[in-house]
Amino acid sequence: MTRRLLLSYLALAVLVLAGLEIPLGYVYARGETSRAARDVERDAAMLAEITEEDIEKGELAALPEVLDEYTERNGGRVVVTDRHGTVLADSDPDGRTGISLAAQPDIARALANRATVTTTTDGDGADVLSATLPGASGTTVRGTLRLTYPLSEVDARVHRIWGALALGGACVLAAVALVAFSLARWITRPLRTLEAATAQLADGHLADPPDAATGPPELRRLAASFTHTATRLQHLLGAQQAFASEASHQLKTPLTSLRLRLENFEPHLDPRAHPSLDEAVGEVERLGRMVQGLLALARLENTATTPEPVDLDTVLTDRVAMWEPLAAEQYVTLDVTGPPVGGVWAIPGALEQIIDNLVANALRVSPAGSTLTLHRSPGTELHVVDQGPGMNDADRARAFDRFWRASDTHHDGTGLGLPIVRHLVDASGGTITLHPAPGTGLLARIRLRPAPLGPAGTHPASGAQGRAGVGSW
Incomplete structure (x- = not known):
């Protein structure tokens, strides 16, 4: 029962933790993704203003330096195009300049003076956050800027939070298990002692009464009631066993004396009364056998073997x-x-x-x-x-x-x-x-149930090896 109570407490704790931590983890994951998207959009807007100014002034040589400085500090990849969609600078060392990206949807929208912030995949198939913004003054678009940031960094932060939540939940479960085990042992202690006392009583003698001093009040009262009942039952069984052991000696003598007295009447009775005398002697003998049978049955019922x-x-x-x-x-x-x-x-x-x-x-x-x-x-x-x-x-x-x-x-x-x-x-x-x-x-x-025997068999000594037959029909 201790194990079942412990499992019940732990199951309840797991349900509570799951109801709290899983929604918290999902909320944090969504919030982290949203924050990352806002940061990417904010950085893209800032870089778009800087690069638009450099394009307007014709300082194209300054673009790679601006991009490298940003990516070195914040990571990600930055691509800048002119107003026709031709790549002017790319922070990726493997990126190529001079190629046209005008056909790509996000670049085309930026050339139309519209921003795009979305989640997509890069050329290597990795998930990235992408923010593509126009570099414009008013309605005049002088170029575009695309900033991509790998989602693996966001996922890593989310996984760290999930790990922290799992570790916290494990610590809480360990504390709950310790408290639950102590509580379950306290609750079930009277039941364990009651079980042991019941087994002793079934064997015929209650040596160790159940503990009625610890545990919940209901179980303490149960243990006290069981002790009272067992004590009374032992007293009644003791009285019955004493009767079974003494009655045979007390009844045998008067029955034997009655039979002898009846047999002594035979010489003094009319021969016509002899059949009645024989019947009376037979009834006395039958009464003696009946008493012996009752005593034998009482001894059997009182003996736990x-x-x-x-x-x-x-x-x-x-x-x-x-x-x-x-x-x-x-x-x-x-x-x-x-x-x-x-x-x-x-x-x-x-x-x-x-x-x-x-x-x-x-x-x-x-x-x-x-x-x-x-x-x-x-x-x-x-x-x-x-x-x-x-x-x-x-x-x-x-x-x-x-x-x-x-x-x-x-x-x-x-x-x-x-x-x-x-x-x-x-x-x-x-x-x-x-x-x-x-x-x-x-x-x-x-x-009967089959039982294994030793090499030489087992034949316990019997307390009734003689003729024990008592008529039943």
Whole structure:
């Protein structure tokens, strides 16, 4: 933002300088040309009077001396003709006398007692100011005089002025840049500290609050409001994390005690009440799993973790080896297909929990003799495909809602497995979607971002290597 503010100030300064200096330069250039034309006309008039007097007296030999003296002092070229247009004297050493110039327009007008002041080109093609005047007394024309002055001298003065204006503009821009840079740094300092504080807060802890003592009043108030909000948010997050860490210990004991007390009733109950007792014990167990799922989800949401490169193939092999004995007990075959995927970006331990939850949910609905397929697809995708009853469109649309279970479900899931999976996938920068499987069943498609791996691959230590499945449908 400092650069953009600096560029804005400089652009405004350039526009102001251009609006002032360019018209000034053009006015000066026109004025310099006009002054040069007036000077040439004035000198030509003066020389015409002198040469007319010499011609009248017949002192033609004095003409070259007069012309040489003038050109030596002022420059330019002077040509004098008689009343017939024949050259009597020329200040140019290469000029010839005795030739007639009567046919040239300016000389012809001077012979007709009319003056000509114009811009033209000389014999070498250079631009010159030309003043041609008659040498006359009253209506009697005794000769003409042409004074030409090179415009290069005028252009040189104009260029010097343009250079001075450009140098002055550059100095002004340098001063503006210095002041603008200091001002921009002063304005953006609270924003820079606010940006750094926002990044720290996103990582979970605000160590350096934004600077609320410098900068414009509006930004100081913004920094103070952000600090107040961040402090309150950290307090709320701390309280929630404390609850998540303590609630598991506080809730586990009474739930375990309640389950033991219910089981102790079994010998004293009528056999006809045993099914109800079993259902009550099952509900207590489900409540325990639900509490554990809620606490796990709260811990995930309160933990700011940066994705790291993980070897998907290695994690998949480990988790399949862990789940194969349980699948075999249910007469379900675990099958891994597709080419190796390699590295993907995932937060530490996320892949293990994602695979465990999806496999646990799939095994819960897979009939005996079916196959549970974990297919690796190009584009760093993992497909978990079961041969269970599947889901309709409405159920798939709500499957990621917390505590939601299909109306026709017959298992004891808590409705938290898929929300946990989606949170882990989102935190890893990926996406998860549910689709109908070919034939029957459900296909869970996880797409993660590819990541480079070291020579030996990267497999971060996981905090959830065990069976983490929590039923979702």
